[in-house]
Amino acid sequence: MHELVIVSGIIDAITQVAERENKKVSLVRIAVGELASFDINLIRELVELLRKGTCLEEAEVIVEEEGAVVRCKTCGMSWGFKELVEPLSEDEREMIHFLPELVSSFSKCPSCGSRDLEIESGRGIRVSQIEFR
Amino acid sequence: MNLGKSLDYREALIPTRLSKIKRILMVASGKGGVGKSMVSATIALILSDMRYRVGLLDLDFHGPSSSVIFGVSSSPREEREGLVPPESAGVKVMSIDLFVAGRPVPIGGEEKREIIKEILALTDWGELDYLVVDMPPETGDVLLASLNYLEGDRWVILVTIPSVLSHKVVSRLIEILKEVKVPILGLIENMADMEVEGKRIKPFMGGTRELAGMHSIPFLGSLPIDPDAAYYADNGEPEKLKKTLFTESLREILLRSGILI
Ligand SMILES: Nc1ncnc2c1ncn2[C@@H]1O[C@H](COP(=O)(O)OP(=O)(O)OP(=O)(O)O)[C@@H](O)[C@H]1O
Ligand SMILES: [Mg+2]
Ligand SMILES: [Zn+2]
Numbered sequence: 269m270h271e272l273v274i275v276s277g278i279i280d281a282i283t284q285v286a287e288r289e290n291k292k293v294s295l296v297r298i299a300v301g302e303l304a305s306f307d308i309n310l311i312r313e314l315v316e317l318l319r320k321g322t323c324l325e326e327a328e329v330i331v332e333e334e335g336a337v338v339r340c341k342t343c344g345m346s347w348g349f350k351e352l353v354e355p356l357s358e359d360e361r362e363m364i365h366f367l368p369e370l371v372s373s374f375s376k377c378p379s380c381g382s383r384d385l386e387i388e389s390g391r392g393i394r395v396s397q398i399e400f401r
Numbered sequence: 402m403n404l405g406k407s408l409d410y411r412e413a414l415i416p417t418r419l420s421k422i423k424r425i426l427m428v429a430s431g432k433g434g435v436g437k438s439m440v441s442a443t444i445a446l447i448l449s450d451m452r453y454r455v456g457l458l459d460l461d462f463h464g465p466s467s468s469v470i471f472g473v474s475s476s477p478r479e480e481r482e483g484l485v486p487p488e489s490a491g492v493k494v495m496s497i498d499l500f501v502a503g504r505p506v507p508i509g510g511e512e513k514r515e516i517i518k519e520i521l522a523l524t525d526w527g528e529l530d531y532l533v534v535d536m537p538p539e540t541g542d543v544l545l546a547s548l549n550y551l552e553g554d555r556w557v558i559l560v561t562i563p564s565v566l567s568h569k570v571v572s573r574l575i576e577i578l579k580e581v582k583v584p585i586l587g588l589i590e591n592m593a594d595m596e597v598e599g600k601r602i603k604p605f606m607g608g609t610r611e612l613a614g615m616h617s618i619p620f621l622g623s624l625p626i627d628p629d630a631a632y633y634a635d636n637g638e639p640e641k642l643k644k645t646l647f648t649e650s651l652r653e654i655l656l657r658s659g660i661l662i
Contacts, residue, residue: 273483277522369508372506383507384507
């Protein structure tokens with residue numbers, strides 16, 4: 269359940285920016301990276317729960333999944349969740365859930381076998397857009 | 402608008418985590434293999450023995466060390482407040498190795514910085530008197546990023562062995578630390594001497610006290626080569642490691658250093 273910590277961290281970070289800008293938040297888009305296997309419905313519920321009484325109370329909040337793209341730096345091929353994470357055991361996926369960069373420790377490029385992998389998108393949870401009014 | 406790092410949840414969480422920690426001791430050496438992990442782990446043990454609340458954070462990606470010395474293998478527990486580190490000999494131990502269990506971590510500097518940030522943001526240490534950090538072995542960007550995140554009442558403890566190469570690398574590290582204005586508690590000389598047939602001999606050239614003087618930083622003291630300590634460290638027996646000459650020498654150094662709260 270470290271989702272709770274992450275969502276409260278996101279709301280804190282947004283609050284700090286809104287206070288610094290001295291503006292009201294009108295829209296926030298939160299991208300939930302596929303690589304870390306978050307339960308997107310849980311993230312949505314937590315956002316609904318925790319936004320009450322914060323600067324996000326009246327904002328439009330969109331929580332959406334961001335597909336994973338991982339590029340092999342050796343052969344240049346790109347891979348997704350299906351090739352790199354799905355075949356792993358539950359324990360291994362759990363470690364990538366905490367630290368997505370560990371995909372290089374648990375998986376390798378299905379084409380050339382290299383572990384020199386670079387996450388291009390869909391790493392963890394991030395704020396992809398914010399609008400003020 | 403430009404989001405930059407200002408909307409990174411980790412940047413919001415890290416200061417809250419660190420605000421519950423009274424003092425951070427960062428053990429660094431620049432060069433590998435000089436006993437940085439052994440010194441970090443033993444400092445944590447000594448402080449815990451003195452009834453302080455202690456955490457040990459291993460940021461060294463080069464294979465297992467803290468987790469081996471403390472004999473912990475269970476992965477951190479996922480709780481409402483974050484990841485709870487396993488405990489051994491009274492010390493809460495968090496290490497990258499607890500996630501990868503001995504697997505290599507073939508990643509570059511940028512990925513290492515992400516992992517360090519994530520671990521600092523997610524680890525729930527609770528209230529601590531001391532967090533001892535086994536710092537990344539590099540003198541480059543990973544080390545600088547770690548220094549950047551680890552804010553608070555923090556002190557660097559430098560470890561070197563009395564050899565030309567180790568002195569060179571630690572000198573470079575001292576320059577870097579001075580540039581970024583991180584306070585240095587002082588320099589510890591590891592593997593200073595050893596017992597051979599009842600006599601103490603010095604296998605290396607020495608000169609660490611003079612090196613500290615040259616850089617105007619305190620010389621904290623010397624630690625002996627102690628095969629028993631190495632054995633207990635390599636075999637995950639922290640309670641026995643506590644009772645060695647190595648630990649006794651380090652305890653005296655800590656008591657003299659003025660770092661105790
Ligand atoms: N004073 C000592 N007496 C005997 N053995 C020691 C001493 N200090 C360190 N060692 C041994 O030397 C080896 C290297 O020590 P350690 O792992 O602590 O170094 P390190 O600086 O953390 O190295 P690395 O770069 O691998 O992280 C270990 O096997 C350790 O047990
Ligand atoms: Mg080490
Ligand atoms: Zn490849």
